[in-house]
Amino acid sequence: MVHMFAHAEIVLVVIVVAFAIFKLLKLTTELSMFLSAIVAAIAHSILLRLASDPRGIVPLIPVRHIVEGAFTYFDVCLIFLTATFFMALFRDSGGVAFIVRKIVSAFHTRRNLCLLFLTLVLLLPGAITGSGATTVLTVGALVGSVLTSMGIDETKRAAIIFMGAAMSAAAPPINLWAMMAAAGANMPYVGFGKPLLVLSLLGALFSTYWLAGKANKKLELQEALSMLPEVPERQNWFRVGFPFVLLLALILAGRIWFFNMPVLGLPLLFMLASLSVVILSPKPLPIWQIACSTVHSLLPLVGIMVVVGVLIQIMALSGARGLLSLLIVTLPLGVLYATLFFILPISEGALQYAVAPLIGVPLIMLFNMKGMDPVIALSAMAVIWPIGDCLPPTAIVGRATVIELEYKGKYYGEFLKTCLIPMAFVALIGTLFLIFSTNLSFLEG
Incomplete structure (x- = not known):
């Protein structure tokens, strides 16, 4: 022994x-x-x-274990790639610009409603792809332009985009942290929709309204529209909405008529939705170029998924994973409650998605043994983790935000400092959901 x-x-x-x-x-x-x-x-x-x-x-x-580990999250990588490809096609067809321009035109005189719908736009790409970086790259600059027209300063604009991207990665239906931890714990990825939606919405809305502050400049319609890309003349709500309706209908069909509907899988569903974007696009799309740029932009994220699988396999082979799990499950609950809001973001900044199977799996087992609701508990952790994507040494989403918005301020002295209060709010509500997970079990489903 x-x-x-x-x-x-x-x-x-x-x-x-x-x-x-x-x-x-x-x-x-x-x-x-x-x-x-x-x-x-x-x-x-x-x-x-x-x-x-x-x-x-x-x-x-042990070559066999390295190869097996590399394919551990193969299905997640496929979801990642196909979902981001779908969003890239939608963006290049003018769909994102169309939605943002319609929001600005309809609510330029009603600032709070405009901010509400812009926040929902920020949540959409990451919710579908599971990647906060995708949110930044697809809608970050467009939403940032509207925030500029509202008179919001550069640092707060960047913080709003980052927090929106972080919460979009946490939003359902695709939350990679929850999916990876659930897979490691032999736990079905079912029932996470409502708790993830509530937590991510609260975090995103608080961040937007806290950072946007009170109106110090009236949003000028023409000024805002001039900063947004032009939309193809034939673009309309049907062309914009049908791919999402199709995607939602196929997902719901598999859940409602599960005995009669063949299992298509999310990657195929995203490809079918992508095909509908191509068919309905008001202009020809360079499909091959978009596919190549999608794969190129996602190489670091897909790479880390493959590497995490290898690391977890070697740790399981050697017993190191079991030892780490044992160390975690023997900690008192009080210690975990007092430190998780601090440990989870920092570990995400250091290890990215690897924290889900390394730390999340034993924590879920511990919470389950203590009689807590594992779905609510994992949902809470899966919303806290993404806020660490602005912390060193990786800071992938934070760095992508400042690059995409051409931020001129200091990263640590200004940008990160401005994000602290919204990050603390997300950590707080996540911790409360964790502590009272049993009482919140009605959110499952």
């Missing part, structure tokens, strides 16, 4: 030290994770050889 724990402890230490060294060498997070997994696999093999008959055959690098 002591030998088993010592083995897992050594491998876990090797992973942490190797990851720290590779990050100090300025390697990317994805490459640092992958190399630390390889080093851990080698350390595991060496320890096995030392503990057993040296004539035994123990591969130095």
Whole structure:
């Protein structure tokens, strides 16, 4: 027993030290994770050889486990790629610009309603794709232009876009943190829609209205429209709305008539919705170019999903994952309540999606053993995690925001400081949902 724990402890230490060294060498997070997994696999093999008959055959690098780990989240990667491709086609067809221009035209004299609908626009891309970066790249600049016309200063504009992107990644139906943690805990991804929707909406709306402040400039319609891209003349609400109606109808059909409806899978549903965008587009779309740019922009995110799978597989093989789970589930609930709102965003900033299977799975098992509602608890954590995407060392969504909006201020001294209060609000409501998860179980479904 002591030998088993010592083995897992050594491998876990090797992973942490190797990851720290590779990050100090300025390697990317994805490459640092992958190399630390390889080093851990080698350390595991060496320890096995030392503990057993040296004539035994123990591969130095367990290639089979590395390959299996790389395909752990293959389905999630397909959802990621097809959903983002769908949104890219929709954007290039003029759909996003059409919606934003209609919102500005209809509510330019009613500031609060205009902010409400702009927030909903920010939530849409990430909710469909699971990526906050996709929100920034598809609608960030357009919404930012309208916020500029409202007289909102540069730093608050960037903070609004980031918080909207973070909450869009947390919004249903696609929340990658919840999906990965649920998969690791052998828990069906069912019942997360309402709690994720409530939490992400509260976080996004509070962030927008808190940062936008009171009106200090009247929104001039012509000025706002001049800052937005032109829309093809033939674009209309039917062309804009039909792909989403089709997508929703196919999803609901599979849930309502589950005995008669074949299982199509989300990737195929997104491709069918993409086909409808191409057919209804008022102008020809460069499909191949859009597909290539989509894959290129998502390479870092898909890469981290593949690498996370490899790391989790090696940790499970060596016992390091079990040791980490044991350490987490033996912590007192009071300690977790007092620290999770702080630990979850920081761990997301360091490890990105890897935190869901590494930390989320044992936490869900702990909360379930304590009689808490696992769906509500995981939903709460899955909304807190995305706010860490502006924290170092990765800060993927935060960096994408300042680049897309051509932000001129200081990242840490101004932008990050402005985000702190909205981030604290999201962490607070997430923690409250976690603590009172049993009382909020009516939100499942």
